[in-house]
Amino acid sequence: MSPNAKPAKKPVSTLFSTGPTRKRPGWSPAALDDAAVGRSHRAAGPKARIQTCISKIHSVLELPDDYVVGIVPASDTGAVEMAMWSLLGARGVDVLAWDAFGRLWVADAVTQLPLENVTTHIVDYGHLPDLSAVNFDNDVVFTWNGTAAGVRVPDGDWIPDDRAGLTIADSTSACFAMDIPWEKLDVVTFSFQKSLGGEGGHGVIILSPRAVERVNSYTPPWPVPKILSLAKKGKLDAGLFDGATINTPSLLVIEDALDALLWAENLGGARGLIARVDASFALMDEWVARTPNYAYLAVDPATISQTSVCLRFVDDWFIGLIADQQKAVVKDVEALLAAEEVAIDISAYRDAPTGLRIWCGPTVDPEDVGALLPWLDWAYVQTRAHYQADAA
Numbered sequence: 001m002s003p004n005a006k007p008a009k010k011p012v013s014t015l016f017s018t019g020p021t022r023k024r025p026g027w028s029p030a031a032l033d034d035a036a037v038g039r040s041h042r043a044a045g046p047k048a049r050i051q052t053c054i055s056k057i058h059s060v061l062e063l064p065d066d067y068v069v070g071i072v073p074a075s076d077t078g079a080v081e082m083a084m085w086s087l088l089g090a091r092g093v094d095v096l097a098w099d100a101f102g103r104l105w106v107a108d109a110v111t112q113l114p115l116e117n118v119t120t121h122i123v124d125y126g127h128l129p130d131l132s133a134v135n136f137d138n139d140v141v142f143t144w145n146g147t148a149a150g151v152r153v154p155d156g157d158w159i160p161d162d163r164a165g166l167t168i169a170d171s172t173s174a175c176f177a178m179d180i181p182w183e184k185l186d187v188v189t190f191s192f193q194k195s196l197g198g199e200g201g202h203g204v205i206i207l208s209p210r211a212v213e214r215v216n217s218y219t220p221p222w223p224v225p226k227i228l229s230l231a232k233k234g235k236l237d238a239g240l241f242d243g244a245t246i247n248t249p250s251l252l253v254i255e256d257a258l259d260a261l262l263w264a265e266n267l268g269g270a271r272g273l274i275a276r277v278d279a280s281f282a283l284m285d286e287w288v289a290r291t292p293n294y295a296y297l298a299v300d301p302a303t304i305s306q307t308s309v310c311l312r313f314v315d316d317w318f319i320g321l322i323a324d325q326q327k328a329v330v331k332d333v334e335a336l337l338a339a340e341e342v343a344i345d346i347s348a349y350r351d352a353p354t355g356l357r358i359w360c361g362p363t364v365d366p367e368d369v370g371a372l373l374p375w376l377d378w379a380y381v382q383t384r385a386h387y388q389a390d391a392a
């Protein structure tokens, strides 16, 4: 079909936001009817819901038996900073960054925590640092999927099994959507409002036995606020991993996460979710190969994120514009897509290069991704024609 022709078919859902993401197909507020609202989260019934949520996360992700899962305050950021504040300082630290979120963890390591031996590996958007330069005698902090760049690590092969340090992986836009080799990771974090389409507010932290051992054998020399503490009296706060949250959780958020996890179970668990992501990405990849207007921001094909797909505009006319004009064109493309009720919330992350970001996680229907793609070309070509007519 010519990009000048208006596509006939629209996505059923216009929701392609990268977080909060769209909810699972068929979701309605009735999914929360059984939430234990108005009750104490320490009472047996509500606590059992939290415990069920923890055990479903464990089983759906197919975590090793000896990994533990806790629900913590302050979303994914809370979970990552909990790991950093509670675990780092026992040895040197390597911190990797290739998007805004990785840079946050670099800033924590360099400007917030009084760490003595920090090595940073920071690269521009679109690239991945040289993974062979990472020192695994140190603890290593990185992001499995750089959501703002659409760049992920290709696999876990670069992480040695016999590492001395801990690996701490912010995996919020990767968990439930990509294959993750758990044995390579000692701390994994995510939040419900990414792949599960859950509500925001809480983070999830997953610890390997080696991370638990660190908590039990090491106390950081700095003050650790209660909400960032994995320890109680110098030992792992075991209750946290058995549904006794540090402070008051939202039982609505827990109920909603349970609903998403049940949906995941009905699809066959993480494998079913990943199959949906793969189906969407196959459509995306086939389209990117053929569109003259867009390309991935990720430079190396092995590192392209299948969930947070970041696109740049590559048409000659667009490349010839100055930065402010490019931004204006992209805004107009987005406005046209929104006006046509095709897609909303698809702006690139605020400090990422100009472009679009399309969430293709498990809750997004692959058919909707397929329906969206011709619209991306159409909206760009229409917008370009407008500008060119104005300039003539």
Ligand SMILES: Cc1ncc(COP(=O)(O)O)c(C=O)c1O
Pocket: 018, 019, 074, 075, 076, 077, 078, 101, 102, 143, 145, 146, 147, 148, 170, 172, 173, 191
């Ligand atoms: C890789 C990554 N880390 C951290 C965050 C911050 O997450 P939260 O808002 O759950 O703290 C995000 C949000 O998009 C993210 O993509």
